[in-house]
Amino acid sequence: MINALCVAELGTTFPRSAAPYFFMKRSLGSYTAFLNLWVELFGLFIGLAAQSLLVASYLIQPLYALCPPPELPKKCLALAILRSLGLLNIQGLKTVTWFQTLSTLVKVAILCFISITGIVLLVIGKKENVSRFENALDAELPGASQIVEAILQGFYAYGGSTLLVNMAGEVKNPGQTIPRTVLSALSIVTVIYLLTNVSFLTVLTPKEIISSDSVAVTWMDRVFPSMKWVIALGISASMTDSTSCGILTGSRLIYAASQEKQLPMIYSMLNKHLSPAVALIQLIIMSSIAVISSNLINLLKYLGIASWALSVINKIALLKMRYQEPDLQRPYKVWWPLIFISLAISAFLVFMPIIQSPKTELIYQVMFVLGGLLCYLAGVYLKQRSASFEKITCYLQLLFNILLSDDHETCISANKNE
Template structure:
């Protein structure tokens, strides 16, 4: 993402401003979601908010897009970064790391994290805490090395930070790359039902977490710009490794290890939260029944976790990081904007509804306007097929919703196939509907 932001905006100072702007907007988005999450304390984030404000069709389209593309793509993208950084030290003298090795490492990581999440939510939770501490430590090492470089006089990039021209035609794409790094600001809302005292802890976590992330990200980018020349930075596929080799010498191995730890924790976070959308949608009849089931003993949503992982492994095959990020960001901001608009609609429709946390009205308005910009501007300024594909895929969900959910068409042959398959998966995975636990 540092290279993606810089290459698309074309100016060092402007790239740092984009990192700050992305952090501020992510904070606005997360505060908007804090009100929604405390007012509608259901897991699934955007799904229950869109359903409450606009009805079942937008909610279904979100569940459809998120389950099939967004969350699995996020896991796949982070998996590719994990593989790139884990494998690259073994190919120090090669410009390109073998893509098959990267994919294999990514697939192994995803499969391992999936097993953990199927076995125990508590274990996954502890791993998330430990790996968050580890990733912050790795980033602090980079920041420390960068500020050492600044003290040694390596200030060329920063002294000339506002020279040159901004690439206005691709500024929107640079925001996509920046927002990708901040993605996760809405993750707590996917597990609202599993939080302790969400009306207090959800806003508190957001107000502490997102500004801290913004501070760390801006300082990390300053460190990269201090330690590397523009040529070195723009030519690197693994910028942190290039930075570590140049500034840390024999201790450079810390960086790929730190990034691998960081991405492992991020994959774990997505696999904790992503399947909850599938689970919530299935519970409302918008997904196959088996995806709303949990393990009889461990109470984990095993079918939803495995479904999410299977698609993530399939998404690994193309191995195109930038296209995946742009596709993900374009689609996701449609639903972020829709959720912020849902808050405004609910303020108007249900003004007396209990709101344990209430955000100032200008904040969701900012999120809606930013979402409109991020959806429209990249298409106008730099048209690409991926935006059309994303729109068509989201709209294609209606082809499934209208006959099978709205009209409830259940062809006999379909039932004869799906029912035995559901029973088979129940026995294989040892799962049942929540509320039917054996005593």
């Protein structure tokens, strides 16, 4: 919540697409903004891959009731889901909005059903349910590195606030809407997820939860065996709204970076639905590569580290902007001690795994982040010799039937006033 409230100031101060990126460039310069873009895009690719794999796991799990589903069909289904949602997003913001509204209603209805059922079983159910819940967390106190790893994976469920700020240019009255949405939505999500986990622990043991790729399906198979297909289809349909939202905001980030001349111009061109089609296609391609090459747990872990690394950079930029431009108009201004608290927590979550239990994969992640410097220098070099890319841009423009808008923020935000 503290982290989300700090990030909300960025979106309300600069109500435009990819507000944190624009804020970073203004506060810490072009290279830092590109490094932020580099890490955030990496997080988006990983996040979309993880979400599509999760949806595929729920869809395919009922076919393999007695064993984990094989990786090949699960990854093929995840790729099909990614590409279908990419095509949906190309149709424009209004189409995506209707889809996300319906899928969110389905998600909340299913989670409320699971939560209420769990409470009923706990209150009036069998003694074994009460006993299972009471003993669910009986274990040794985890170490600091284990706590950090749990938070990094758990934070995945609360990343919607960052996506909202990236869409600040398409939100009505962002100065009031973004802070109110952050407070209300995160509170509702926390309560629903807490009650859902209470329900899971009432029916399943921790070992059963850990070993299951689709916990809700396993829970339903234990409580209402005849309805497990319904719950699998419902959860899969409802979870696609998060994936669709990630695709929507990720394409806006690529679009904004292209407008700031840090990515090729082709990404800032829009189709007839006012959608950055080429940016969407690029996002789907990179996310598909992540689906093919990684498993779900590692994807979530990498996503958490990338998110908190971005959080550290954002808080430093926020403090610098507070000092350098104290008179800048800020419709919403977070209480300054919360910035330092968020900065300290974020730094702890990033560096604790490195200090407590350094692994080879952490070195690879650091090398990847530093690789952003090479890409930035390569981009500067290619920009000076961009004439050779004009023909490629022209052919792509004809292929995808896209145009460069005169006023990109007005054009891409046109739907918010309809």
